[in-house]
Amino acid sequence: xxxxxxxxxxxxxxxxxxxxxxxxxxxxxxxxxxxxxxxxxxxxxxxxxxxxxxxxxxxxxxxxxxxxxxxxxxxxxxxxxxxxxxxxxxxxxxxxxxxxxxxxxxxxxxxxxxxxxxxxxxxxxxxxxxxxxxxxxxxxxxxxxxxxxxxxxxxxxxxxxxxxxxxxxxxxxxxxxxxxxxxxxxxxxxxxxxxxxxxxxxxxxxxxxxxxxxxxxxxxxxxxxxxxxxxxxxxxxxxxxxxxxxxxxxxxxxxxxxxxxxxxxxxxxxxxxxxxxxxxxxxxxxxxxxxxxxxxxxxxxxxxxxxxxxxxxxxxxxxxxxxxxxxxxxxxxxxxxxxxxxxxxxxxxxxxxxxxxxxxxxxxxxxxxxxxxxxxxxxxxxxxxxxxxxxxxxxxxxxxxxxxxxxxxxxxxxxxxxxxxxxxxxxxxxxxxxxxxxxxxxxxxxxx
Amino acid sequence: xxxxxxxxxxxxxxxxxxxxxxxxxxxxxxxxxxxxxxxxxxxxxxxxxxxxxxxxxxxxxxxxxxxxxxxxxxxxxxxxxxxxxxxxxxxxxxxxxxxxxxxxxxxxxxxxxxxxxxxxxxxxxxxxxxxxxxxxxxxxxxxxxxxxxxxxxxxxxxxxxxxxxxxxxxxxxxxxxxxxxxxxxxxxxxxxxxxxxxxxxxxxxxxxxxxxxxxxxxxxxxxxxxxxxxxxxxxxxxxxxxxxxxxxxxxxxxxxxxxxxxxxxxxxxxxxxxxxxxxxxxxxxxxxxxxxxxxxxxxxxxxxxxxxxxxxxxxxxxxxxxxxxxxxxxxxxxxxxxxxxxxxxxxxxxxxxxxxxxxxxxxxxxxxxxxxxxxxxxxxxxxxxxxxxxxxxxxxxxxxxxxxxxxxxxxxxxxxxxxxxxxxxxxxxxxxxxxxxxxxxxxxxxxx
Numbered sequence: 057x058x059x060x061x062x063x064x065x066x067x068x069x070x071x072x073x074x075x076x077x078x079x080x081x082x083x084x085x086x087x088x089x090x091x092x093x094x095x096x097x098x099x100x101x102x103x104x105x106x107x108x109x110x111x112x113x114x115x116x117x118x119x120x121x122x123x124x125x126x127x128x129x130x131x132x133x134x135x136x137x138x139x140x141x142x143x144x145x146x147x148x149x150x151x152x153x154x155x156x157x158x159x160x161x162x163x164x165x166x167x168x169x170x171x172x173x174x175x176x177x178x179x180x181x182x183x184x185x186x187x188x189x190x191x192x193x194x195x196x197x198x199x200x201x202x203x204x205x206x207x208x209x210x211x212x213x214x215x216x217x218x219x220x221x222x223x224x225x226x227x228x229x230x231x232x233x234x235x236x237x238x239x240x241x242x243x244x245x246x247x248x249x250x251x252x253x254x255x256x257x258x259x260x261x262x263x264x265x266x267x268x269x270x271x272x273x274x275x276x277x278x279x280x281x282x283x284x285x286x287x288x289x290x291x292x293x294x295x296x297x298x299x300x301x302x303x304x305x306x307x308x309x310x311x312x313x314x315x316x317x318x319x320x321x322x323x324x325x326x327x328x329x330x331x332x333x334x335x336x337x338x339x340x341x342x343x344x345x346x347x348x349x350x351x352x353x354x355x356x357x358x359x360x361x362x363x364x365x366x367x368x369x370x371x372x373x374x375x376x377x378x379x380x381x382x383x384x385x386x387x388x389x390x391x392x393x394x395x396x397x398x399x400x401x402x403x404x405x406x407x408x409x410x411x412x413x414x415x416x417x418x419x420x421x422x423x424x425x426x427x428x429x430x431x432x433x434x435x436x437x438x439x440x441x442x443x444x445x446x447x448x449x450x451x452x453x454x455x456x457x458x459x460x461x462x463x464x465x466x467x468x469x470x471x472x473x474x475x476x477x478x479x480x481x482x483x484x485x486x487x488x489x490x491x492x493x494x495x496x497x498x499x500x501x502x503x504x
Numbered sequence: 505x506x507x508x509x510x511x512x513x514x515x516x517x518x519x520x521x522x523x524x525x526x527x528x529x530x531x532x533x534x535x536x537x538x539x540x541x542x543x544x545x546x547x548x549x550x551x552x553x554x555x556x557x558x559x560x561x562x563x564x565x566x567x568x569x570x571x572x573x574x575x576x577x578x579x580x581x582x583x584x585x586x587x588x589x590x591x592x593x594x595x596x597x598x599x600x601x602x603x604x605x606x607x608x609x610x611x612x613x614x615x616x617x618x619x620x621x622x623x624x625x626x627x628x629x630x631x632x633x634x635x636x637x638x639x640x641x642x643x644x645x646x647x648x649x650x651x652x653x654x655x656x657x658x659x660x661x662x663x664x665x666x667x668x669x670x671x672x673x674x675x676x677x678x679x680x681x682x683x684x685x686x687x688x689x690x691x692x693x694x695x696x697x698x699x700x701x702x703x704x705x706x707x708x709x710x711x712x713x714x715x716x717x718x719x720x721x722x723x724x725x726x727x728x729x730x731x732x733x734x735x736x737x738x739x740x741x742x743x744x745x746x747x748x749x750x751x752x753x754x755x756x757x758x759x760x761x762x763x764x765x766x767x768x769x770x771x772x773x774x775x776x777x778x779x780x781x782x783x784x785x786x787x788x789x790x791x792x793x794x795x796x797x798x799x800x801x802x803x804x805x806x807x808x809x810x811x812x813x814x815x816x817x818x819x820x821x822x823x824x825x826x827x828x829x830x831x832x833x834x835x836x837x838x839x840x841x842x843x844x845x846x847x848x849x850x851x852x853x854x855x856x857x858x859x860x861x862x863x864x865x866x867x868x869x870x871x872x873x874x875x876x877x878x879x880x881x882x883x884x885x886x887x888x889x890x891x892x893x894x895x896x897x898x899x900x901x902x903x904x905x906x907x908x909x910x911x912x913x914x915x916x917x918x919x920x921x922x923x924x925x926x927x928x929x930x931x932x933x934x935x936x937x938x939x940x941x942x943x944x945x946x947x948x949x950x951x952x
Contacts, residue, residue, distance in 0.1 A: 077660075078570070081663070081791055083574070087570045089664060090568035091565075091567060091672075095567065099551075106547065110544070119537060120537065122702055123685065124702055126525075126529035126531070189641075190639060216523075223519065224520055254572055347528075424562075428559055
């Protein structure tokens with residue numbers, strides 16, 4: 057059973073992972089801020105994605121393109137014309153609905169019915185509403201030009217394809233990866249950080265010879281599933297769902313969603329699409345530039361096809377937290393524990409003096425200052441030791457170092473494991489290496 | 505002599521650090537995209553800033569607040585009323601100028617003169633132009649509410665101050681740090697990535713008891729100068745410039761700029777301001793919430809004063825690259841080399857087979873795959889060895905591993921240093937540890 061959303065939201069607020077944005081002014085729709093542990097966790101997610109894309113393989117390069125791009129981008133990509141939701145109003149209850157979501161919506165007068173099902177409903181014709189945020193660039197509004205906040209990071213990659221061919225010494229098959237914010241003026245936001253108007257994407261466009269597209273599509277389905285399970289997500293809560301032909305975007309010949317069993321049920325965590333040559337051809341036509349690959353040796357010339365694994369950084373955070381959330385009982389008390397993969401954990405090690413006297417805080421302080429040279433660490437001397445363990449368990453800290461009276465005699469400490477609760481005595485001198493060794497070890501969720 | 509901007513821009517484009525955004529559509533003002541090495545470098549800059557703020561000390565916590573905040577934020581902060589540039593038009597040449605920059609601008613008809621200095625000029629009265637980008641949130645434009653892209657990340661911190669007091673277990677003196685994009689609809693952009701409409705900030709607000717403000721202001725001046733010099737910036741190109749009283753923002757009782765000698769001359773790299781209690785009081789008044797600290801033990805109650813080190817991530821990248829840029833002569837040829845601190849270098853180590861035969865590429869490939877488990881590495885087998893060294897020098901790779909015929913016999917390789925050009929033979933088995941050991945060593949620029 058996945059954790060309930062309420063429990064997760066409550067933990068996130070209480071421990072400063074994620075909370076409502078602009079709260080002192082009453083909040084702003086489905087807008088959230090990441091707090092201390094949330095930033096550390098999300099930074100780990102993003103750095104591990106970069107690691108998988110850039111460091112552990114040699115066929116992908118990085119990009120960080122601007123959020124506000126030339127407006128022609130969105131005309132060429134089809135977003136200006138087609139990135140819309142059809143909205144209908146009810147003249148009776150004054151509510152507004154997405155026409156394609158009527159069957160999931162509730163009538164304002166009779167909430168047990170859908171809009172349009174009751175006599176009371178008086179729905180307007182649908183109007184198309186573009187989801188792109190619009191703004192004006194330049195010094196004076198009336199003369200400025202209209203620009204858009206990007207609704208996806210992918211187009212910035214296509215715009216730069218030619219540049220990378222010229223300067224990156226790469227040729228197909230190769231990929232361009234990017235992490236960054238995107239913005240969609242959604243009418244239906246909600247479910248905490250699952251769907252926000254402002255969100256962070258981790259997208260990679262992999263350019264391949266057309267004949268190899270299917271093979272690489274399969275490759276990326278497998279790679280991306282492995283990334284999540286390798287970071288501890290339970291395979292039983294992941295599934296791959298191929299889109300039906302009538303569900304496919306106009307540009308895609310095949311798309312599969314990696315779905316995770318969130319507290320709201322199985323929902324999209326990442327989409328992997330075979331976009332064919334749609335995007336490069338669209339921008340070639342609009343810009344008048346040749347966006348194709350020419351093999352210098354053979355003279356072969358083609359427009360590469362594109363395989364796109366597109367992940368949401370916020371959804372990844374939500375999935376990792378949902379998956380890690382657990383409650384167990386220790387000494388008759390319920391313990392909340394985040395069984396995060398150690399590489400994802402915001403804090404790797406906590407250093408705790410057993411008591412706040414007898415030189416223990418001083419020694420623990422020394423150990424803490426040595427460990428923080430290597431990893432994100434915390435020092436905590438406040439309250440009963442059991443309570444301090446719980447605090448760390450709740451934020452997912454995999455190891456706790458406890459300094460006790462024996463530590464002052466023999467220069468050892470206990471090293472406690474969050475999941476097994478095993479406590480080992482370890483020499484202070486080798487503590488840093490021991491933590492780093494454990495961090496490098498393969499890890500498997502005790503819940504898997 | 506700092507490198508010229510032209511040389512830097514050319515290297516940045518050629519090697520894919522930074523280049524014009526939306527170039528296939530003719531670009532978009534002063535908008536730039538970061539390419540592969542640029543992303544790696546900037547990620548290192550940001551991660552090292554986080555490290556200095558969060559990992560190496562225990563009095564700062566992190567935040568990542570939304571770009572689009574409640575619009576009341578900007579009314580309370582004073583940005584809606586006061587974050588403006590005064591613009592004047594010339595009715596003759598149709599150019600537009602910042603009234604406060606007339607003395608640095610050129611007349612459209614007689615470029616040797618300033619606007620207003622010639623008989624030809626016919627300047628309008630100044631009009632105030634707000635620098636915030638405006639957009640509309642919500643499903644239908646005419647009913648939506650106007651919101652703004654944040655012009656600074658700092659206000660998101662003040663909005664969350666109370667939340668952090670409640671949940672972070674911190675009390676003054678403590679800081680909240682944030683990295684993220686900000687947007688300013690500047691009329692005067694330019695100088696490459698020095699001033700862009702969309703840019704990334706690294707800001708920290710440090711909340712202190714009022715009586716300690718001056719001491720902490722001095723502390724942060726010193727800390728931030730040390731951060732740059734510790735990462736290799738030449739002290740001779742850094743200076744601290746205290747703002748004159750008439751230069752101070754209305755909220756600040758003291759501000760100093762850390763200025764770096766960019767190719768355009770000494771200019772602001774980071775500002776460190778004593779903001780007093782201006783911001784917390786403004787948001788307390790606007791929100792009706794008490795934004796103050798109450799000491800649970802003594803009952804003491806005060807509005808903390810705020811010391812703010814506000815750095816630009818893009819300017820930091822520009823400073824690190826400018827400072828690292830060097831040209832020297834090797835074997836009669838001019839070499840371009842980026843003498844970046846190894847922790848900043850996009851690639852830590854390149855692995856090169858001396859020749860593309862005799863089993864050398866296979867062994868080099870093995871070594872490369874082992875090293876990339878630890879650090880960002882590159883494999884390159886294309887072209888003469890001297891040319892491959894130059895390629896790595898130009899992107900700042902501190903070390904190159906060369907596999908030669910001896911390597912296949914005795915399992916050693918040469919390890920070449922980018923700056924000293926020294927080549928040492930190192931056992932393949934200890935290579936990974938040797939690189940990591942060198943990365944941990946203190947480093948000093950050979951140019952310092």
